[in-house]
Amino acid sequence: MSDPEPLVTTQPSDAVRSVPPLLEAREIVKSHRNGAVDVPAVRGVSLIVERGEFIAVTGPSGAGKSTLLHLLGGLQRPDSGELHVSGRRMDTASETRWAIERRRNFGIVFQSGNLLGDLTVAGNVELPAVLAGLTPRVARARRGRLLERLGLTDRTHSDPRQLSGGERQLVALARALVNEPDVLLADEPTGSLDSHSAREVLALLGAFRTEGRTIVLVTHDARVAGNADRVVSLFDGRVMDDARLDDEPAAGAKRGARGVRGVIELGG
Ligand code: ADP
Numbered sequence: 001m002s003d004p005e006p007l008v009t010t011q012p013s014d015a016v017r018s019v020p021p022l023l024e025a026r027e028i029v030k031s032h033r034n035g036a037v038d039v040p041a042v043r044g045v046s047l048i049v050e051r052g053e054f055i056a057v058t059g060p061s062g063a064g065k066s067t068l069l070h071l072l073g074g075l076q077r078p079d080s081g082e083l084h085v086s087g088r089r090m091d092t093a094s095e096t097r098w099a100i101e102r103r104r105n106f107g108i109v110f111q112s113g114n115l116l117g118d119l120t121v122a123g124n125v126e127l128p129a130v131l132a133g134l135t136p137r138v139a140r141a142r143r144g145r146l147l148e149r150l151g152l153t154d155r156t157h158s159d160p161r162q163l164s165g166g167e168r169q170l171v172a173l174a175r176a177l178v179n180e181p182d183v184l185l186a187d188e189p190t191g192s193l194d195s196h197s198a199r200e201v202l203a204l205l206g207a208f209r210t211e212g213r214t215i216v217l218v219t220h221d222a223r224v225a226g227n228a229d230r231v232v233s234l235f236d237g238r239v240m241d242d243a244r245l246d247d248e249p250a251a252g253a254k255r256g257a258r259g260v261r262g263v264i265e266l267g268g
Helices: 065-072 095-105 120-132 136-149 167-176 196-210 251-267
Strands: 023-034 037-049 054-058 080-084 106-109 183-187 214-218 230-235 238-244
Touching: 023 251, 037 238, 065 183, 065 214, 065 238, 106 167, 106 196, 106 238, 120 136, 120 167, 136 167, 136 196, 167 183, 167 196, 196 214
Parallel strands: 054 214, 054 230, 106 183, 183 214
Antiparallel strands: 023 037, 023 080, 230 238
């Protein structure tokens, strides 16, 4: 019999691991300036995200979830602490280095969506692929597959401003996935979706992670969190709990199986 897995995550020490974790935050701290006051948002978070993990970040409003996601994607810099991406120190990296890192390896979806109004839905989804140097033909093919998967083919040539909030959220997700990133960072990706679209998103995320990719998402949605490997709960800028949801003993075998199981459970 193998030892039972601990409820609170422990990570392999540097001495036993052969590859560095995909993301590692060490005691990161971040405050936001609000007029004359500093508002603490993240107050010393240490977090290791392994390649292939699906982590749901939960917690009440104001707990620091969005700020943590911004820090992990290099969109904000910590006031103190360190951030490492695949073993490379990134909290001190230049904006240019971060921009390259994000373009190559990160897909990021934030609540505001930030779709470009001057471009059609197709243009918005294809843009990161074109900027990353893919040929227009490959960019179009990927865009076509993603929009079809999300039930948005008939919106391909629409102006994003004509879409519903939920549709815009789906387009933002398609745009984040078009470069087939190593890691997806998403803030409430099902927040304004009806249950059918939420299931489509979960199915897409399930497929994404069975390819060995990594997901860190902020969610209030118990169905979404229930599909994760780990749930990290923040409260007042700190990690209150870091629980593994695995209920099967063999870590390697279960990872692929969970992705498929989650999709099937929610697909009906
Ligand atoms: P959550 O995503 O859990 O709701 P946030 O990371 O958005 O939490 O916010 C954490 C704290 O930081 C909150 O007190 C919030 O008001 C504050 N905050 C977040 N962004 C800003 C900002 N741009 N300017 C000032 N305060 C901010």
